[in-house]
Amino acid sequence: DVKVTQSSRYLVKRTGEKVFLECVQDMDHENMFWYRQDPGLGLRLIYFSYDVKMKEKGDIPEGYSVSREKKERFSLILESASTNQTSMYLCASSTRLAGGYNEQFFGPGTRLTVL
């Protein structure tokens, strides 16, 4: 079974803090994703990585950065957390087969509260 794990289920941080959210997958997937999910707004893609050290901006990258130094690990960084970044953060991974018909496997999510 594919397993995607996230470093924390719940996190509380203060405005202005630097926040690291870690995601690890154990299926040798090429693609990894970070989403945030808010009521009424659904899942929105923050960043996407299709290979080590490669990244692509998603729909809402402002205020975030990412790091992918190893294939299995994809980190989301909030350089200076703000209250509007309070949200559920979901990491996902998928393989990159020809045709791109690839399901995404999600982690359990990190509920981040910024005070």
Add this chain to the structure above:
Amino acid sequence: SQKIEQNSEALNIQEGKTATLTCNYTNYSPAYLQWYRQDPGRGPVFLLLIRENEKEKRKERLKVTFDTTLKQSLFHITASQPADSATYLCALEGNAGNMLTFGGGTRLMVKP
């Protein structure tokens, strides 16, 4: 602009009935469409994928249709059970291959 619409209102049905959820999209030409289930406080779980050249796909009590002319997918759960209560998300291939864009999801409540 591109849009994926799912009914944001919860769908309440009686156990044993068929639940039908709708996913409409505009300004996309997806090669495939996926459906996911999400339980409260958890990440989505993949259920089914249907390709543009497939009109219908089944998996146990689940059935998905894909009408590229109407730009619509229907997701059916037959003989629904309270355990089917969850939020169901549709997702389309995004502009860059391997990326998905998700609809807002529809919450299904199956009452015993």
